Each structure stands twice: as structure tokens, then as C-alpha cells.
Amino acid sequence: MELTALLECLGSVSCIVTQSSTGLIIGALLFLVAAGLTLIFGVLGVINFAHGSFYMLGAYVALTAYRVTDSYALAALAAGLGVGAFAWVFERFFMRRVYQSDVLLQLLVCYAFILILDDVVKIVWGAEFQSMGMPKSFQMPPLFIGGGVVPVFYVYLMLAAGLIALLLWFTLTRTRMGKIIRAAAQNPAMTSALGLNTRLIYALVFSFGGLLAGLAGGLAAPVRSMSPGMGFSILIESFIVTVIGGMGSVSGALLGALLIGMIRSFGSIGFPLFVEGLMFLSMVLILVFKPSGIMGKAQS
Amino acid sequence: MNPLRDWQKDSLWAVLALLLLLALPLASPSRVVIDFIIRLCAMGLLATSLNMLVGYGGMVSFGHAMFFGSGAYVFALMLQKASVSVPVALLSAVVACAVLAAVIGAICVRLKGIYFSFLTLAFQMLLHSIIITWTSMTGGDQGLTGGIPRPVFWGIDLAQSQHMYVFCCVMAVGGLLAMRLLMQSPFGYTLRMLRDNEDRAAYLGVNVWRVRLYAFVLAGVFAGLGGVVMSLFVSGAFPDFSYWTMSGEAVFMIMMGGIHVFIGPLVGAGLLQIFNDTVTRFTPYHGLALGVVILLFTLGFQRGVTDIFRVLRRPSHEAPSAKETS
Amino acid sequence: MLRVENLHKSFGGVHAIEDLSIDFAAGSLSAVIGPNGAGKTTFFNLISGGLQPDSGKILLDGENMVGLSRNAIVHKGIGRAFQVAKLFKSLTVEESLRAALQSALGRAAQMHGNFPLMATRDRAHEVMAQLGLAHKADTVSGNLSHGDQKLLDMALALVLRPKVLLLDEPVAGMGPDERTQMMDTVQQLWRQGGLTIVLIEHDMELVFRVAQRIHVLSYGKLLAQGSPEDIRHHPKVIEAYLGKAVEHAGD
Secondary structure, three states, X not given: OOHHHHHHHHOOHHHHHHHHHHHHHHHHHHHHHHHHHHHHHHHHOOOOOOHHHHHHHHHHHHHHHHHHHOOHHHHHHHHHHHHHHHHHHHHHHOHHHHOOOOHHHHHHHHXXXXXXXXXXXXXXXXXXXXXXXXXXXXXXXXXXXOOEEEOHHHHHHHHXXXXXXXXXXXXXXXXXXXXXXXXXXXXXXXXXXXXOOHHHHHHHHHHHHHHHHHHHHHHHHHHOOEOOOOHHHHHHHHHHHHHHHXXXXXXXXXXXXXHHHHHHHHHHHHOOOOHHHHHHHHHHHHHHHOOOOOOOOOXX | OOOOOHHHHHHHHHHHHHHHHHHHHHHOOOHHHHHHHHHHHHHHHHHHHHHHHHOOOOOOOOOOHHHHHHHHHHHHHHHHOOOXXXXXXXXXXXXXXXXXXXXXXXXXXXXXXXXXXXXXXXXHHHHHHHHHHOHHHHOHHHOEOOOOOOOOEOOEOOOOHHHHHHHHXXXXXXXXXXXXXXXXXXXHHHHHHHHHHHHHHHOOOOOHHHHHHHHHHHHHHHHHHHHHHHHHHHOOEOHHHHOHHHHHXXXXXXXXXXXXXXXXXXXXXXHHHHHHHHHHHHOOXXXXXXXXXXXHHHHXXXXXXXXXXXXXXXXXXXXXXXOOOO | OEEEEEEEEEEOOEEEEEEEEEEEOOOOEEEEEOOOOOOXXXXXXXXXXXXXXXXXXXXXXXXXXXOOOHHHHHHHOEEEEOOOOOOOOOOEHHHHHHHHHHHHOOOOOOOOOOOOOHHHHHHHHHHHXXXXXXXXXXXXXXXXXXXXXXXXXXXXXXXXXXXXXXXXOOOOOOOHHHXXXXXXXXXHHHHOOOOEEEEEOOOHHHHHHHOOEEEEEEOOEEEEEEOHHHHHOOHHHHHHHHOHXXXXXXX
């Protein structure tokens, strides 16, 4: 443990700024992934264990799109849309079949996809670590805020994620579609009885969740290296976020993601080897004291 | 002549199985077969112990491998660092797993459904992080290397492959028999009551939390035993033993072999091992192949191998005590 | 035998049960009726330990049951059957009953020996005979007809020799013949003595035919109680929900 290093950092404005910005973008990316996961759980009642693979696919699609178009914006867009489309197909032909089954069966279907997709990625893109590299538009000196280093790209990412979060909030609370989705989450039978096409809603929510994950993968591509199997750690982290925030709650996912982002960032100074352990410890604590999560309704 | 009681029948089957296993190397002395069986002993114990929770108790644990890992590490560490005899190391591993399972179980079994599953996963990964971080004790992410000493005990020398084989087979058969007897005991049926209708069981006087805790601890102990066998096989212990992939494999084994029949998980373990060993010979893309097979089972058959056979057999009108149903 | 005093239970501002006091005499057969939402099932939940009251007492043979867990209350002598049968779908009728008996014997966690225990055989067979389930002993519960499921549900409550038996809509979902059969069974059980039965029912004809005393709940409060005759002509009850149905019931 490096507690002295941590305390030193907390006493220094520059260190706080640097680590906070790192924490914020980790949180921002995690939020996008976890929001999708939590929406899918909230509306469909299933846990999409393949969600991490969506993230991975997004990263690789962005990589190829960037190599082809040389535009980061297009690459990220392609990632989101491409994975969203894939998620639609996945839901339509595979997940839909196991909605009524045991959670074990759902887990297995998703796991099968993780295995298949990891190998597909290996075949198409190769097994080695790859990286998009920082797009030219962001290759500029970092900002210095309060003495701390904040890469320009980070600011962009935070803004992008913030914008998406706002859009999400707006859609869910202010639009008719959003209300329908929330209704379906609360009472699928009633929603169906009201003549709304729950199948379509499910398909839309699932593919939207996939879109968010894929988008996150694409957005993160400049600052994360990619390899087959990378989906796994993101999956676990987004689980932790969803559990901490409350399954089904998008605002909970935001809070949880920021919390985990900060734990990761500051934790890597104080507990360099045990960062993962810290996150799991948080998950244990929440499940023991408030299983429904920070924003979840308390269970009876 | 009095008909045999169930536990006597089960014991005879166990003895028969053990004899067959012991005879096997004589018929086919290949190293590959021996290794396969030893690994199957370890994974069979893991999978069957998990099924006590999943198939018999309705408790889906995502983190069962934590006990597999603990058993392996405690056993190996006691031999490496404390230089005790094998029986003492074995006992330590069992006790350590029991205590760990009691503490973790007391917290986890209060929760139901997916929250139970997540909490077990979280604990398992927490343990994994501890293993990775505590490098001085556990060797960190390299695992416990350097081999483990195998002092001779009771005339048994585990450094010799025949002794090792017999020892592992006895552990596995013994462990499986014990689990079988437990599941066919009154306790086993109380557990089934909890699986089928926990609410009703409570309204019939069952202390749900306590019975679940007992099941969790027992399952942990037998998984730990599997860890001991694995530790002997690899001569050490690795963090992967307590990683989600190990738990995941155990889940696939029981799903593919069948959760409603006692030997289902063992069959699943065997099938998965055969599959893994065969496929890796032909293609590096064994994940792709396994994924397709899993999809076939889950979307196509929607049940495990032994479950299919169970449905095909016509149910007979036997007295309850002789029935083979779960 | 069973008395509740000043029982209160609210759920977030809604008074499910308000200041309820009822006395069930030992050996009696009473019915609790009332419109939907009157709090009848909540009442049963409170007595059997499924819910804890906000205040008030629940006295079984003078002993206060409030604060005890469900399984503890069962050991004190309250048995409960459910509106929708709660069964162990993969166990046979006999296995279910014998497994239930294990816990009464304190041997639910016994890890040696084979299930089923010899000590559980006689009582299980006795109850199966009492309820006419003997010929279905080896049928898996999940495969039983609806009527037999309700019978097994009752059998499970009965097999532990409770002092008080709570029956939540014993004839729910049954056709007319089955209903008569079921009510005859309930009456037979009661006549054998030693059992205090409280039932919740909507089928007024049956209630008025079988019950000694009827307690009427409305919006969580006790509206009226008395013999079937008293209730049939009670102005408040008629006003509350029964209307003509009560006047003609039992004719």
C-alpha cells in the first residue's frame, strides 16, 4: 500500500486535478457502458453478460473505420451504429429465445457469444494489442489546470459523455418514447395490454444499449489499447457500477460510474496492486448494506 | 433377503467406480489418460459441489471457484511454507474452506436470486485480487511456483505417479459419494424444498438461512477438495483457480451435463474436458467452437445431456425411497 | 385459542389493518370475509409471521407471537394453506409431506441416513388418507390437478399437527362439485376435533353453510362479527358489499 503517496496527492491541487480528470473520463466511459446495461436490465429484466463484447466490438469497428476514413468522429459513429445493429440481431435471434428461461441459460448464451466474438476478433484483426493512436485533431499540448495535466482529448470525452447523458435523460423523462420505455420497465404486461409493441420496445432498448457500449468502445479507442478478451474487465466494472448505482437506474449508473472512476484513479496511487480489489470491496459493501443500490428502491 | 438401503447401493456403485478407475491404467497405461482422469477428479468435485447449490438448492453461485482456489492455495502453502505432512495440509485446506465459506456464506445467503449471484462473484473476485496482491505469500499473479513437497505419509508417496493417481481417484470418488449421501439424506430433501418453494418451507418451520448456510459451507469444502487435487496435479496453485473463468467453466459443466441428475455435472466435466482437449488439437480457435456448442445446447436442446436421458426414461412407480429423481 | 388485539398494519400511509381485535375460540370453525382489498390475506400474513404488525398483539394460547419468525410461529402451532397452492413442484405428494414432517421432528438438517425417515411415514399416510390423496402418493406435485394441488397445500399445513389452521380460499379456482367435496373435507377435519380453523372465502354459500362464526372485514377494520344468521341480516354488512347475495345464501 502506498498511503503516503495517496495522502501527498490529496494535498496537492495539481495532483487532484490530474487524477480527477482521469477519474472523470474513466467514469464517463463506464457510464456509457453501464447505462446500456442498466437500461437493458430495467426494461427487459435480463442481464446482458455479453455487454463487454459490445464494447470490444465498438473499439475494433472504430479502429477500422478510422483507418479507412481518417476521421475520429466518423469512427466513433460507426462504432455506435455498427454495434447497435449487431445488438439488434443478437436480441432478435438469440436473447429473445431465452427471456423466459433460467438466468443460467441466459448467462450461457451470452458467454457463448463472448467466446465466439473473442475468436472472431482474433481472426479478423489479429490477437496482438492494437491501438488507434491519438487522432491528429487532438494531437496538441495538454491543458494545465491548477498545475495539473489535462489532455485536451479528456475534455472532449467528458463533454461528449455529458452530452449523451443529457440526451439520455431528456429522452427518458421528456419524450413519449422515454415514457413508454419506463412504463415497459415497470409493467410489461400492462404496456402490452395497452397495445404497445413490447417486442419492438425490447429490441429498441437492447440495441440502444448495445449502441452505447459500442460508442464507448469507439470513443475510448484513442486512449485504450485493444485486444480480444478486453470486453471482460469492462463487463465486470460495469456490473459493479450497475449494482452500486442500482440495477435499472440510469442516474444510479452515472453516480456509480463516477465513484468507480475516482476509486480507480486515486486508488491506483494509494493501492496500486489492489485497485480491482477496492472496486469489488465496494460492490460487496453495497450488496451487504443496500442491495438495491444507491438509487434503487429499498427491498422489503 | 432384505433389499439394500439406498446408501448401501450408492456406496457399492462408488466402490465399483473406484475399482474401474484403478484398473484403467493397467488396461491403458497412457500418460494422457492418467492426466485426463486426475483433472476430471478435480473438476468433477468442483462441478458436483456447485450443483449442490445450483441444482439441489436453487442457489446460483457465480463465485464458487473461490473455494477451489482457496483449497489449492492453502494446501500448497502448508506444504511449501509450513512443511507439514500431506494429511495435515489436506485437513488445513478443508478447515480453511469451511471457515471461509461460513463467513462469506453467512453474508451471502441472506440475499436472494441475482443479488446472491453477484455477491458471490464479488467475493470471489475480491479473493482473487487479494491473491494477486499478496505477492509475498501467494506469488502474486505468477502463482505458487517451485513445486510442492510431497512427504511420504502412511506409505503413500505422491511423487510417484501411480500413488498420486490412486490418491486423486480415492479423493474424488470419496468426495462424490459423500455429496451423494448428503443429497439423499433428510438434509438434501430440505434443500430441495428450499429450491422449489422457499416461502413454503419457511411456513413449514424450516430455518431457511441456516439450511442454506450449511449447504454453502458443504459445497465450499468439496470444492476445496477439488482444489487440493488440482494443486497436486499442477504442483502449486494459480490465481486463475479463483477467477471467474473457473466458476464459469463449472457452470457450463453442470448445464451441459444436466443439473437434475447427481452425476450430471461429472458427465459435463468429462465432456467439456474431452471437447477442450480435442478441439485445441485442431484449431487455435477453440473459443469459437465451444461457443457454438454451448449455443447448440442452450438454444437447441435447452437441457443437459443427462437431463435428456432422464426425460426419455419412462417414470416407474417405485416407492419413494428407491426413486432416482432429484 | 387465537386472539388478536388492536392489530395495526399500514403500508406507506395506507391502513391495511386498523385496530383489529378478534377472538377465535378453541375448536371453532370461523370465516373471515370481506370485499377485495379488505385486508384478509394481510391478516393471515400477520398471524402466520409473513408480516410484522406495526402494533398490537397476536396471542396463541395466551402467548404473544409478534416478533417471531415464520418458522418459529409454525413450531408454536399455526399452520397455513394458501390461496394459490405453494408446493414443492419436483417432489411427489408423499415426499412433500414427509419432508415437511422432518422439520417438525427437528431433523430437517440431519445429514446422515436416507430420506425419507421412517418416523415420518405414519403421520404422512394418515394425512393423505384424511384428505383423499393416498392414491396420488407417488404423483409429482407439479403434475397434480388444480383441486389436488389445493388438497396437498392443505395437507402440508395439516401434517405438522397445528393447533390453528389458516385456510386462504380453499376452494378458489374449483368447479361446483370439487367445492362441495373440499368443504366437506374441511368440515370432517374440524369435526374430528382438536383443530381451530379460520378460513378466508369468497364463496358465500359455502361460508354460510359451514362456518360457526363469521367475521367481516372492510378496509382493514372489523365491520361485524357473529353467527351466519347475525351476519346475513346485519345492515352494515349488506351495505358494505354483499347485497342480495347474503340474503339468499344458505337458502
